């Protein structure tokens with residue numbers, strides 16, 4: 001049990017470090033708060049809330065993983081290296097794909113509530 005709480009403690013430290021140091025994570029947090037406020041104003045269904053929670057959680061988790069890749073690459077080299085570039089660009093690409101999919105799903109959920 002002690003090990004479990006220690007892992008939880010370090011995971012929380014990682015999350016806090018991510019939000020404190022990464023501009024993108026601050027942006028995602030602001031977008032998440034805005035989405036939740038809009039969700040309450042729009043009267044989302046239970047299923048819509050489940051989707052929104054999954055998207056917000058997935059987006060933040062993916063951005064934390066992207067930051068971890070950046071840190072790991074920077075630890076290995078601070079010189080230009082094609083593999084370092086590919087690793088960072090691939091991780092950033094994963095974030096971008098999830099962000100685009102999230103934005104599209106968000107529009108599909110919210111547009112009918114406000115404009116149709």
Ligand SMILES: Nc1ncnc2c1ncn2[C@@H]1O[C@H](COP(=O)(O)OP(=O)(O)OP(=O)(O)O)[C@@H](O)[C@H]1O
Pocket residue numbers: 022023024070077078079080081082084085086088089092
């Ligand atoms: N060691 C490296 N070798 C080659 N290319 C690199 C290297 N480090 C970074 N790059 C390139 O520069 C881009 C930006 O890298 P950087 O580490 O500044 O991350 P970032 O996308 O600006 O993220 P953040 O704003 O969170 O720091 C990478 O996507 C990659 O294409």
